[in-house]
Amino acid sequence: MVTSTKPIRVRFAPSPTGRLHLGGARTALYDYLLARQMGGSFILRIEDIDLKRFVPGAEEEIVAGLRWLGLEWDEGPDVGGPYGPYRQSERKEIYQEYAKRLIDQGQAYYCFCTPQRLALVREEQQRLKLPQRYDGTCRQLAADEAARRVADGEPHVIRFKTPQEGHITIHDHLRGDIVVENKSIDDYILVRTDGFALYHLAAMVDDHLMKISHVIRGAEWLSTFPLHAHIVRAFGWEEPVWVHLSLFLKPSGKGKMSKRESAELMKDGYSIFINDLQGLGYIPEAVLNWIALMGWSYDDHTEFFTKKDLIEKFSLDRLNPAPAAINFTKFDHFNGLHIRNLSIEDLCQRVKPFFVKAGYQVDDKVLLSIIPIIQPRIATLDEAPSVAGFFFEETVNPNPAELVGSKMTVEESIKALRAAYELIASLPRIDTDTAEIPLRILADQLHLKPGQLFGMIRVAVTGKTISPPLIETMAIIGKEKVLMRILKSINLLENMK
């Protein structure tokens, strides 16, 4: 067990080669929570050493996603900090210097094998069903000969000289000690022909130089974990606390999310990409709560967490190493929960763009007044227009067939709607206290169940068979418009005769 009194310093180190997804966001969240809880520092480091894979705009999207989630960092490419630069592409020389150090110590070596030969070796190994790894050709080269060839300008890489005997014991915070035979660890390339370091070297050097106390990363790094520990130990550095987070599996639980499946998901209104979520009607509070609980738990009954709660309650000791299938229906549940936890004003602001996008002319006062009735009725913000869009319509277009009351004839329906019209017209205005009782009495007089009468009026006024409670709805729409809509519906029914 590593107990340290050193300051907590954690880093989120994405590569700008793709979009920020749920897995990355969760890693960043845990980093953030640990840092905030312990009064430590959260660092953003951009791992952009592979120019070939660099995707323009990717860094911007990652940054935007983290900001939307509210995971602010203390040091990073944009805000600077005492251990910069925070972009690996700007640290090339640093890595070369450390690679040289390993060579001087005899723990790394120059390799002149061509990619073509290596590919051939791999093919052969595959054919013979042998472990696929470097065959060690350049490992035996005498140091002075290698140095001479390098000086002559011969293309080369630098490889780590992994011990060939014995084993290494490494410690993962979730899984405990892991013992790996050294002979199963490859002589990985540390520095490429073009002089750029690979992740294995760059990340270890940066983590050390940036005084990272806890390396929190995905379990896909578990396989190269022994190599990384070897590198850190070769330099004689103290190891950070290693935390390999469980992987996220696709909803079926079978394997990782693929490109094609991500596109399929979009059709159902879901996405694994953080920057899609806002447009889909999700709110960051819910995203945080949901992903925090994928691989972490607090106790056996608490599941609703705000960011503040999470900062307070998060603990690395309650992380679960088992892979977790992504459960989007639970995401909807959390989103609904957090929407209901929002103030009316806050929800009003957040939901407005969705009405605008749906093409409604939004009156702010009307919008504010309908928020309380839509709040418990939506799981995602984008559902709001379909629930309450009619509030912003001048007229609605009911389906005449739906205007006919349940178990009633057209004639009876017209009679009932006329009576309702008269009654509402006689009211000074519509509100819950004054309109409900008279309408119920009317239903009784017409020998109808309240549901039958209310149902017809509902269709007439909202154009739909499903709506928020009728009286509140009519109160917001206003007496005048309500009467106009009922009149129109009576006409529609007349035409059915």
Place this chain on the structure above:
RNA sequence: GCCCCCAUCGUCUAGCGGCCUAGGACGUGGCCCUCUCAAGGCCAAAACACGAGUUCGAACCUCGUUGGGGGCACCA
């Protein structure tokens, strides 16, 4: 093929040798509330992968099997 990781309801999980006839949440079904729809409340069905061992006692410890996942690049 090789290396590594993982294993409790459909899914996310609690459980760290006796509090377990295994608890919670989502989802599902039913009921209540009710002018429809939600929200809310109550109830129900639903799991320790299998086999050995250790122990007075095992979901919990050990080994094996099976299953799942990840990796095996001059990507990260």
